[in-house]
Amino acid sequence: MNKLIIPDLLNSLNSILPEIVLSLTLVAIILSDLIFHKNKKLLPYISLIGLIITFVFLINQFGKSDAAFPVAAQFSFLSLDPFSLFFKVIILVSSILIILFSVSSKEIESGLDRHGEYYGLIFGMIIGMFFMISANDLILIYLSLELLSLSSYILAGFVKTSLRNSEASLKYLIYGAASSGIMLFGISILFGIFGSTNLHEINELIRTPAATQLTFLISVIFIFAGIGFKISIVPFHFWTPDVYEGAPITITAFLSVASKAAGFAVLIRFLKVTFIDSLTGNGYWQLIGYIDWQTLLIIIAIITMTFGNFAALWQDNLKRMLAYSSIAHAGYLMLGVSIFSDQGLIAVLIYFFIYMFMNLGAFYVVMLIANKINSEEIDDYRGIGYSLPLLGTTLGIFLISLTGLPPTAGFIGKLYLFIALVDANMIVPAIIALLNTVVSLYYYVRVLRVMFLIKSDKTVSVNLNPLNFAVLMFMVIPTLLLGVYFSPLVNFAKESVQLLGF
Amino acid sequence: MEVGLNHFLVVSTLLFSMGIYAIVTRKNAILVLMGIELILNSANINFIAFSRFGNFGLQGHLIALFVIVLAAAEAAIALAIVLNIYKTLSTVNIDEIDNLKD
Numbered sequence: 001m002n003k004l005i006i007p008d009l010l011n012s013l014n015s016i017l018p019e020i021v022l023s024l025t026l027v028a029i030i031l032s033d034l035i036f037h038k039n040k041k042l043l044p045y046i047s048l049i050g051l052i053i054t055f056v057f058l059i060n061q062f063g064k065s066d067a068a069f070p071v072a073a074q075f076s077f078l079s080l081d082p083f084s085l086f087f088k089v090i091i092l093v094s095s096i097l098i099i100l101f102s103v104s105s106k107e108i109e110s111g112l113d114r115h116g117e118y119y120g121l122i123f124g125m126i127i128g129m130f131f132m133i134s135a136n137d138l139i140l141i142y143l144s145l146e147l148l149s150l151s152s153y154i155l156a157g158f159v160k161t162s163l164r165n166s167e168a169s170l171k172y173l174i175y176g177a178a179s180s181g182i183m184l185f186g187i188s189i190l191f192g193i194f195g196s197t198n199l200h201e202i203n204e205l206i207r208t209p210a211a212t213q214l215t216f217l218i219s220v221i222f223i224f225a226g227i228g229f230k231i232s233i234v235p236f237h238f239w240t241p242d243v244y245e246g247a248p249i250t251i252t253a254f255l256s257v258a259s260k261a262a263g264f265a266v267l268i269r270f271l272k273v274t275f276i277d278s279l280t281g282n283g284y285w286q287l288i289g290y291i292d293w294q295t296l297l298i299i300i301a302i303i304t305m306t307f308g309n310f311a312a313l314w315q316d317n318l319k320r321m322l323a324y325s326s327i328a329h330a331g332y333l334m335l336g337v338s339i340f341s342d343q344g345l346i347a348v349l350i351y352f353f354i355y356m357f358m359n360l361g362a363f364y365v366v367m368l369i370a371n372k373i374n375s376e377e378i379d380d381y382r383g384i385g386y387s388l389p390l391l392g393t394t395l396g397i398f399l400i401s402l403t404g405l406p407p408t409a410g411f412i413g414k415l416y417l418f419i420a421l422v423d424a425n426m427i428v429p430a431i432i433a434l435l436n437t438v439v440s441l442y443y444y445v446r447v448l449r450v451m452f453l454i455k456s457d458k459t460v461s462v463n464l465n466p467l468n469f470a471v472l473m474f475m476v477i478p479t480l481l482l483g484v485y486f487s488p489l490v491n492f493a494k495e496s497v498q499l500l501g502f
Numbered sequence: 503m504e505v506g507l508n509h510f511l512v513v514s515t516l517l518f519s520m521g522i523y524a525i526v527t528r529k530n531a532i533l534v535l536m537g538i539e540l541i542l543n544s545a546n547i548n549f550i551a552f553s554r555f556g557n558f559g560l561q562g563h564l565i566a567l568f569v570i571v572l573a574a575a576e577a578a579i580a581l582a583i584v585l586n587i588y589k590t591l592s593t594v595n596i597d598e599i600d601n602l603k604d
Contacts, residue, residue: 170583
């Protein structure tokens with residue numbers, strides 16, 4: 001038995017090469033921070049090189065589907081499938097963008113002597129998310145979720161002297177630690193019922209109705225609470241506005257895209273792998289009927305998007321408004337998950353890919369303007385459309401795309417989502433989501449109105465260096481292009497719905 | 503009377519409930535963190551009791567070791583953050599830390 005394990009482990013190491021490169025980069029960052037502690041300029045370069053090498057190894061895994069670190073004949077700790085590859089690509093692209101954001105952020109610049117910690121902890125978050133996405137085992141999910149959380153608690157309070165940074169990090173810590181503790185308690189009960197924490201094994205065991213139903217229900221709801229905290233759906237959303245407003249803007253952007261993507265990947269894998277009974281011919285997932293997941297998720301999704309959109313109407317701070325808008329987007333994505341079909345999953349993947357560009361873009365423009373005027377209040381954006389035409393127009397494009405109006409990419413994301421909903425005969429949720437989009441138009445356009453229709457006697461000027469311009473274009477062009485030419489993205493998403501074993 | 507699985511489960515559920523109670527009612531950040539530690543430890547008791555009485559081998563013990571290490575890391579980070587809050591605001595009362603509000 002023992003002899004057989006070693007070659008398995010060596011093979012498994014081959015399939016986690018991207019994660020190994022990320023860990024080595026983390027070590028390189030710490031070493032370079034120690035050795036060249038006078039010169040902090042090297043750190044972003046090391047991070048970028050590490051991320052690009054990771055990307056190369058990740059592309060090598062394209063189309064493969066294996067299990068790494070087997071525990072028994074047919075169960076494994078990690079699953080490297082096309083589904084996890086898609087989410088890893090989202091995380092890597094957003095990480096590269098966040099590193100580029102950090103180079104020109106004034107907030108991050110102010111803590112220059114602690115840059116080693118900053119980039120190191122960002123890599124801690126990335127490693128946590130990578131393992132979370134492919135984890136097949138509840139304990140591995142819990143540990144990687146904590147690696148992600150612990151790193152982000154510190155990063156949320158990176159500027160130690162700033163009052164709102166410290167407050168954001170304390171609030172994030174208390175909500176996060178409590179919900180992950182509850183999740184761990186749920187896992188412990190599940191372990192008691194089945195004697196295993198492997199999702200595939202639990203799936204085989206719940207096919208026999210021996211499981212005590214009430215205990216099982218409670219433990220699953222506890223685990224759902226832990227994941228729900230990460231993607232900030234409604235009963236677990238209280239931290240989101242405060243943390244997003246208080247944290248440094250680069251970290252806010254990272255939390256709103258990458259950590260949400262990892263949370264959704266875990267949620268989809270947990271629901272699909274644990275509860276699936278069989279796939280019907282047209283791609284609908286037949287779930288094992290202890291819990292009516294579909295009704296539960298639809299109700300949560302509708303409450304989430306309605307709450308997010310209506311709360312965003314009253315916000316005066318742009319960062320806080322984007323926080324509520326990200327809650328609303330979590331609601332749309334949740335509705336896509338609740339279809340429980342391959343078509344719904346494709347819609348979620350497309351939506352997420354587009355959401356990454358438009359949401360990061362909006363945060364980037366807010367950051368560039370805040371670097372200059374030290375404020376994110378919407379009232380301070382008066383006349384910005386005239387004094388800063390480029391930034392004003394790009395922010396406008398991102399906000400219109402977040403609303404979901406053509407010809408931007410956001411429209412395509414919403415279109416695929418609504419088609420999937422209508423095909424699954426979920427007409428009422430589709431109409432509610434459509435009405436929510438109309439509500440969201442009000443607060444996104446309000447920013448445009450302040451920027452372009454109200455004159456201001458103050459003129460602001462921001463000098464964009466070539467890097468800023470390139471990063472901005474890297475997000476504007478996909479936002480516009482994917483609105484008219486989206487078939488490559490759709491094909492990529494269609495190839496990525498395959499989870500290991502299904 | 504023999505001590506069985508149920509006794510352990512009662513203790514762990516009590517600890518869990520006390521942890522939740524502490525998180526919800528305490529105003530002092532340190533006491534809230536102690537509540538979180540109680541929750542983690544109640545899960546640990548569950549893991550070990552299940553693996554001892556359910557004949558699941560040593561898997562539960564191993565998980566408990568991981569959780570203990572994690573709880574230590576979390577406590578270290580949490581105390582650092584609370585210390586930083588105390589330096590800037592001279593208070594650790596959660597109700598008074600409310601600058602970020604609508």
